[in-house]
Amino acid sequence: MSNPGLLNELVAALRCLPGVGPKSAQRMAFHLLQRDRDAGRHLARVMAEAMERIGRCRQCRTLSEHALCATCASPKRDASLLCVVEQPSDIAAIEQATDYRGLYFVLGGRLSPLDGIGPEELHLDLLRHRLHEGGVSEAILAISPTVEGSATAHYITGIAEGSPVRITRIAHGVPLGGELELVDGGTLAHAFAGRTHL
């Protein structure tokens, strides 16, 4: 069409969502405009607010609109257990699949020097501090078993040296090279229960 217009702008903007191609972006735009404008208005409002207000928890670095996330702030969680994950989405997967009641630390990725991701990008100083300040008895590494994930786990084992923290790693069942968040819940629960000492 000659004039792109607001409708086409909406279709184009929807394509920033992962897994949304031109066809489904168009379907989404038409659906909202023809059948659910209130939902579209609500989504636009929540999305704008989330982009501004959601930051990182200062203790575990998961996404949170508060300085301290709900999990870190909860007195019901066992603060002697610390599960180290790559992404906030891994926390959601673990919470849904297991009965883990400890706390978390979110790396935000894996060590990958070629991509410019070093210890600083993963906030490993903050993790080192957490492991050495006392209170944590076990750190469970729930990191994808890729080459970079293994290097990251190895590095964390190094920074834990001299602390009383026992480092374990979730084990059996996570497919090699697999992304943690794509693993089914049963497999993940099994891997969690079968974690081994590093």
Added chain:
Amino acid sequence: MSNPGLLNELVAALRCLPGVGPKSAQRMAFHLLQRDRDAGRHLARVMAEAMERIGRCRQCRTLSEHALCATCASPKRDASLLCVVEQPSDIAAIEQATDYRGLYFVLGGRLSPLDGIGPEELHLDLLRHRLHEGGVSEAILAISPTVEGSATAHYITGIAEGSPVRITRIAHGVPLGGELELVDGGTLAHAFAGRTHL
């Protein structure tokens, strides 16, 4: 989690999009927050604006932010041809698949008395006026070949009586009971070229 929070609100709001389940809504939220906040801000802004500003073209009733849509306003389109479709998305499909250069009329659905969709809901008075005011020589019905679609086509043939408009219907290739917008472009182009006199 105890406190739903803004992140969970965003995940829930994303589920208003068609085809988006809990898993993909979560993936979308994390993607925007971790990797593309600018795109998220832009999408939120465009979506809010689209929900407020996009209405219906007063002539063809497609979605448009202007009183007269770009197609109706274009002097390059052949105003003697009028293609009657169910939804605005059908226009997009026809524009992409065929070399049709006429104008459109969007019904917004099919006659379905049991669902409370009668001639008024489909703005058939506006279509009647259009057919009788002169200027249109052929009206091409590009309506899904379902029971309700056939009833709608029959009704339109009726309101065209006494006008000089020749009513045709797109034919071969559109699968029976199929939704027009799901048909591949080649089939649609074929059906368009092979339209028959009603």
